[in-house]
Amino acid sequence: MKFLITALKIVITTAFFLLLFQIFNVKIASLVTEIKDWRYLAAAASMPLTIIPFISINRWKLFLRVSGIVESFFTLWHINLKALFQGLIIPSTQGFDVLRIFYIDQRHPKHRGRAGSTVFIERMIGFVLLCLLSIVAIMSVAKLRDFQPLFLTIIAITVAVFLGLGLILSKTLHGFYTGYNFKNKIITRLFNYIETFHGAIVYFPYRKVLPLSLVWIAAFQLATVFTIYLVFCAYGYDIPFVQHVAIYPVIAILSMVPITIGGFGVREGFFVYFYALVGVPPSVAMGVSIVQYIILILVPATLGGMLILWEIITRRAVDISK
Template sequence: MNKTAKKTIAQKLFYVLKILISISLLTYLLLQIDWEKSFNTIRNANFIWLAVAILFSLLDMMLLTYKWNLLLKVRGMFVSFWRLFTINMIGGFWGLFLPSSLSTDVVRGYYLIKSSSDKAISITSIFVDRLFAMFALFAFVGTGLFFSGDILKDLHIGFYIIGFFVLSAIGVIVLNSNKFSRLMQNFDERFSNNNLVNKVIKLRSALIEYSKYPSTLLYSFVVSLAIQLERVFWYIAIAWAFGVEIPIVYYFIFCPLIIVILMIPVSIGGLGVREGAFVALFTLVGMKMDDAVIISFTSSLIANLFTISGGLFYLIYKSDHKIEDIKSAKIQINETEQT
């Protein structure tokens, strides 16, 4: 059995494992709730606040598209807002079903390359977009943890978050240093076929290119913070829809932390992990188990339905791009990273 076949089998087994984790977590949570009380809470839901939550989902995608458009325009690539919005929707849709090796960003990159034909700018824009989104998220989490008091003292989460943020900042500084540049040139000459070395070189190139536009990067960071803020209010709107009221400050502490936890690829689209993390954290501050489960399941339902709606955008553009082409996008992007 060759390496490719072994890798394929390993990916399939990992995918099955993620399905089992999602099912196990969801089953456990569903067995913990009082169904009669839960159905009564759902029947009395305020649909106006649920509609507000759906509008927040739309706002989230619009802000993501706006931020991406900023990063493209500053590099001289002009793609319409609607086209980028469509690409984001299609990317999110396929991200639910494709294996991790064919992520949302691969699909986004593929469609953008088809729209612009400039591979380098397309890929680096996505990378920088993700990088600053992560910085904003961890800045938000760090701030929340600073004001969390003794709530999470036994979890030592603050130490890991602050450590990650400090290491990331050091990493950016090192990547932009002249000494590191000379070091990577030596590595490039000796290990030109090494994927890790190629990715680090590509990472540094992207940072150098965008470091020429500090005002745009700062603005991108501010928009990323606004996105995190909007996502907190999204959870609050869902909670208010079911009449659940706890101090708002807890949402600012826990919701960004839940988003960080969802970055760990151990389930299908975060299913089960989102609900489990929400219940585990919010029950620490007095939220009833039944209410926490309802809010978390509703948030997953809204998020997944909105993401699935991206399939409509895919159908519109299906005649231009076949799924076989999308599956080959990773190869194209890898080729770009190595040039």
């Protein structure tokens, strides 16, 4: 069943790409030939290997520390890289978060559920901040009429996010199902994990961590948007940074919908649609979308794949020596 679902996702992803290439008459070679300044691309490629992981790991360390869990920077970076590589085939752009939860819970069995909840909490706060940044950026854009579709989209998403968070953070909801017992041991273990995971989210000391966490999360999001800005500059489009802050968060949020593998095709379609608002041709928008995915995801994921391969080789070497 899982194989059929994965195969269906691959078919849908391929279909999306072929459709977009045909509709907008985009040639694969143009993704490279339309690049005007490779220096900007080199600067963008350095971001996910330097500034972005520094911010993201310290952000995660903060949430873990408040939860009573201490981890080293390099251990968490190792987890992120491995999860990125293994999450490439998972639908949605944030599928690797499930693997991050698995790995951090595996490292801290006494804090299982509570450790994993930190991944969800940082994403939850980041989601809200992403929406608010986009709204502020859109309102600061001079030609607000041209951004009306974008503005209405982000408003709808923000309302949905706040309604969802109200449900997730409800102590009443958590208390409603807490303490239920089942005869089946597997169901009981699963239910206990959900109860612990959800409880850690509901009773997390948000006031204690919120000021500093907002700084780290905002820095991460702005660094990601700056990477997109650099890629557009590489293609010869020096679009004002505030317009990227208005547009990219909406694309990032909508691309999380688990329709295709890694959001491929869906993300490119949104890039074409929303960046057309600022006069970017479809071929350039698609090129930037693909290149930014390679830079932000595939480059660190490749390192993760190398780490996994190294672990397999060293583990086998140890087994042989025994």
